[in-house]
Amino acid sequence: MNTALVINKLVVVGIGLIGGSLAAACKKRGVCSEVIGVARRAEVCERAVANGVVDRATTQISELAGELGEGDVVFIAVPTLTVKKVLAEIKSCLSPAVTITDGASVKGSVRDDVVAIYGGEPSQVVLGHPIAGSEKSGVDAADPELYVDHRIILTPLKGNGVNHIERVTKMWQAVQAEVLEMDVDEHDAVLASTSHLPHAIAFSLVDTLAHDHQNENIFRYAAGGFRDFTRIASSDATMWRDIMLSNKPAVLSAIDMFVANLTRLRGMIEAEDATNITGVFTRAKAARDRFTNMLSHQAYSKTMQENAHSHIVYKVAPGGTVQGTIRVPGDKSISHRSIMLGSLAEGVTHVEGFLEGEDALATLQAFRDMGVVIEGPEDGRVTVHGVGLHGLQAPSGPLYVGNSGTSMRLLAGILAGQKFESELTGDESLTKRPMNRVALPLAEMGASIATANEGRPPLKIHGGAALKGINYDMPMASAQVKSCLLLAGLYAEGKTSVTEPAPTRDHTERMLRGFGYDVQRTGDTITVESGGKLTATDIDIPADISSATFFLVAAAITPGSDITLTHVGINPTRIGVINILNLMGANIELSNEREVGGEPVADIRLRYAPLKGIEVPESQVPLAIDEFPALMVAAACAEGTTVITGAEELRVKETDRIQAMIDGLTTLGIKCHATEDGAIIEGGQLGGGEVESFHDHRIAMSFTIAALRASGEITVNNCANVSTSFPNFTQLAKQVGISLEVIRS
Ligand SMILES: O=C(O)C1=C[C@@H](OP(=O)(O)O)[C@@H](O)[C@H](O)C1
Ligand SMILES: C=C(OP(=O)(O)O)C(=O)O
Numbered sequence: 078m079n080t081a082l083v084i085n086k087l088v089v090v091g092i093g094l095i096g097g098s099l100a101a102a103c104k105k106r107g108v109c110s111e112v113i114g115v116a117r118r119a120e121v122c123e124r125a126v127a128n129g130v131v132d133r134a135t136t137q138i139s140e141l142a143g144e145l146g147e148g149d150v151v152f153i154a155v156p157t158l159t160v161k162k163v164l165a166e167i168k169s170c171l172s173p174a175v176t177i178t179d180g181a182s183v184k185g186s187v188r189d190d191v192v193a194i195y196g197g198e199p200s201q202v203v204l205g206h207p208i209a210g211s212e213k214s215g216v217d218a219a220d221p222e223l224y225v226d227h228r229i230i231l232t233p234l235k236g237n238g239v240n241h242i243e244r245v246t247k248m249w250q251a252v253q254a255e256v257l258e259m260d261v262d263e264h265d266a267v268l269a270s271t272s273h274l275p276h277a278i279a280f281s282l283v284d285t286l287a288h289d290h291q292n293e294n295i296f297r298y299a300a301g302g303f304r305d306f307t308r309i310a311s312s313d314a315t316m317w318r319d320i321m322l323s324n325k326p327a328v329l330s331a332i333d334m335f336v337a338n339l340t341r342l343r344g345m346i347e348a349e350d351a352t353n354i355t356g357v358f359t360r361a362k363a364a365r366d367r368f369t370n371m372l373s374h375q376a377y378s379k380t381m382q383e384n385a386h387s388h389i390v391y392k393v394a395p396g397g398t399v400q401g402t403i404r405v406p407g408d409k410s411i412s413h414r415s416i417m418l419g420s421l422a423e424g425v426t427h428v429e430g431f432l433e434g435e436d437a438l439a440t441l442q443a444f445r446d447m448g449v450v451i452e453g454p455e456d457g458r459v460t461v462h463g464v465g466l467h468g469l470q471a472p473s474g475p476l477y478v479g480n481s482g483t484s485m486r487l488l489a490g491i492l493a494g495q496k497f498e499s500e501l502t503g504d505e506s507l508t509k510r511p512m513n514r515v516a517l518p519l520a521e522m523g524a525s526i527a528t529a530n531e532g533r534p535p536l537k538i539h540g541g542a543a544l545k546g547i548n549y550d551m552p553m554a555s556a557q558v559k560s561c562l563l564l565a566g567l568y569a570e571g572k573t574s575v576t577e578p579a580p581t582r583d584h585t586e587r588m589l590r591g592f593g594y595d596v597q598r599t600g601d602t603i604t605v606e607s608g609g610k611l612t613a614t615d616i617d618i619p620a621d622i623s624s625a626t627f628f629l630v631a632a633a634i635t636p637g638s639d640i641t642l643t644h645v646g647i648n649p650t651r652i653g654v655i656n657i658l659n660l661m662g663a664n665i666e667l668s669n670e671r672e673v674g675g676e677p678v679a680d681i682r683l684r685y686a687p688l689k690g691i692e693v694p695e696s697q698v699p700l701a702i703d704e705f706p707a708l709m710v711a712a713a714c715a716e717g718t719t720v721i722t723g724a725e726e727l728r729v730k731e732t733d734r735i736q737a738m739i740d741g742l743t744t745l746g747i748k749c750h751a752t753e754d755g756a757i758i759e760g761g762q763l764g765g766g767e768v769e770s771f772h773d774h775r776i777a778m779s780f781t782i783a784a785l786r787a788s789g790e791i792t793v794n795n796c797a798n799v800s801t802s803f804p805n806f807t808q809l810a811k812q813v814g815i816s817l818e819v820i821r822s
Contacts, residue, residue, distance in 0.1 A: 185324065395785075765789020
């Protein structure tokens with residue numbers, strides 16, 4: 078065999094769309110020495126040769142008996158129920174050294190055929206399924222590009238020889254397909270839902286309408302929707318009949334599931350149940366949008382530029398100034414809580430200014446997964462149809478909250494009070510973060526909650542436990558822990574009190590009151606009592622001061638800058654960044670101060686003034702906890718030394734933020750070092766270089782703004798997670814004057 082070739086001869090039995098396309102693709106790419114077609118009808122053989130799809134063709138496989146051996150591949154591409162006949166013929170005349178594979182859409186029935194004919198699982202027959210069908214069929218539809226970037230699922234049998242599996246794999250890869258392996262039964266169950274059911278529905282729908290006496294009109298006026306939905310009803314009828322019959326049990330259960338759901342929807346329409354119809358449609362839309370994004374390799378935020386699966390790098394040119402008036406997206410902490418409390422309320426809550434970032438969307442999805450009807454988000458507007466404190470339903474699987482610590486910890490409190498079991502999972506970063514800080518006090522309240530090793534996610538929560546209120550002395554200043562326990566307190570017998578070692582963001586308390594729920598505060602202790610209810614309300618979410626921080630610091634370090642950030646939340650428990658920048662000498666002006674929905678907001682203007690190093694007061698640390706990565710850039714650009722202490726919590730965020738910032742600043746030529754609970758940073762000249770964000774959104778954005786004062790270009794690696802909190806960051810950064818290039822790979 079010529080070593081440049083991937084296989085020797087390729088024999089395609091059945092020269093339709095699937096077989097003809099592999100033949101044409103192999104010919105075009107020089108994958109094999111010769112392509113031979115086998116078809117039942119002589120005219121198909123002639124057309125295949127005339128079209129250049131195969132080199133030669135025959136109606137009899139047996140004619141090839143003498144010439145095939147090791148290195149040759151036979152691809153069986155006939156309707157599923159004909160495979161058995163072809164296999165029997167092959168067995169009777171071809172050498173056991175020949176590799177045989179197929180393209181049937183159902184694998185269980187073909188496996189049974191193989192076993193019946195060979196009396197076991199032979200080495201040479203490797204089953205496969207190219208997921209690249211189309212409504213087109215026949216030799217004229219053969220397309221040499223059909224398999225490019227499509228998936229081929231191989232379902233090897235135990236008896237298969239490694240050489241045969243490898244040969245089939247390499248053949249598919251050579252026509253630019255992606256090869257995956259799956260178990261036969263799993264394949265058939267997955268395909269029953271994703272492919273066989275939609276085909277059954279499309280055929281049945283068109284057939285139903287075609288029988289209608291008004292069908293002429295229906296087809297004449299049926300525009301895009303009908304056409305889009307029923308495209309696959311033009312697929313090959315024999316092939317699909319065979320698929321339905323050979324995958325009968327899995328197809329039947331998929332049809333039953335669908336019929337039950339359609340009947341439920343019918344009932345909702347009959348009862349004019351607008352809320353639940355909205356529920357079905359919004360859940361479906363969200364799932365379909367996510368799926369569309371998945372197909373285009375994006376994660377589920379509509380507005381996001383980046384995605385979690387690909388590598389995104391920011392290249393930021395040095396210099397520039399920062400100018401303009403902008404509004405950054407909605408507050409992340411308040412966005413999470415608006416969905417949570419809106420869902421647990423009675424009535425319909427309208428939210429404006431909702432953050433359409435991955436973290437807040439993860440919370441939204443979790444509540445949809447628990448049966449809450451949520452419309453939007455659409456330009457920051459979300460409508461939550463509350464189900465009341467006891468109206469959540471058991472989710473059908475684990476609740477995945479991505480990168481979001483807030484979602485996981487606050488949800489843990491709510492879920493501890495439910496009757497059903499639940500599981501909370503997250504991405505790689507979240508899976509490393511400590512959860513005992515909520516799991517232990519929840520257990521003390523009587524919750525049955527299990528973590529993985531060392532208190533890490535996933536969290537498994539056994540519902541139905543009777544919770545009891547406790548008085549909890551919080552060992553760390555954490556709004557997430559406080560909020561988790563207060564939310565669990567809504568379900569606990571008696572009073573639940575949390576005492577905080579220092580003030581932390583109080584959005585939960587404010588919003589609970591906004592929903593008409595009594596929350597008491599005495600000194601450092603916050604108390605709720607169960608037995609109340611939440612009443613729906615409208616929420617206007619201010620711009621996120623944590624996102625605004627990147628532009629405040631950008632202007633604060635760059636001579637000539639003048640920036641105004643509008644409608645920013647200035648809750649006293651969040652304004653540490655303003656206090657710290659003021660202490661460093663920044664020129665900050667607040668105007669237009671007002672209150673929206675229980676939260677104070679203002680426009681913030683910052684004009685450049687030289688910064689000086691300070692000892693950051695520990696009292697400010699919890700009030701600026703997420704702002705430290707950016708503040709450490711400010712410190713690097715200040716005159717003198719900045720000392721940060723009491724900030725050990727930074728080590729357990731999306732990454733160890735102390736170490737990540739010290740590593741990056743050191744790379745950029747700043748003298749600095751980490752301490753156990755903070756850092757010491759000497760102001761100096763930032764140089765250019767390549768820094769790592771460790772997939773942490775705030776680290777990525779901090780090093781982006783650092784370039785304004787750097788002497789060379791800064792490259793920031795792994796920036797996809799910026800979309801968790803600030804989906805339009807790069808757009809706003811460019812708008813105000815940062816020379817940023819986004820590189821995806
Ligand atoms: O309650 C919240 O919304 C948050 C609290 C803080 O976390 P800790 O409670 O862990 O300090 C903060 O870092 C996080 O971004 C949001
Ligand atoms: C720490 C953060 O978020 P979370 O804890 O919700 O992941 C953050 O946004 O900086």
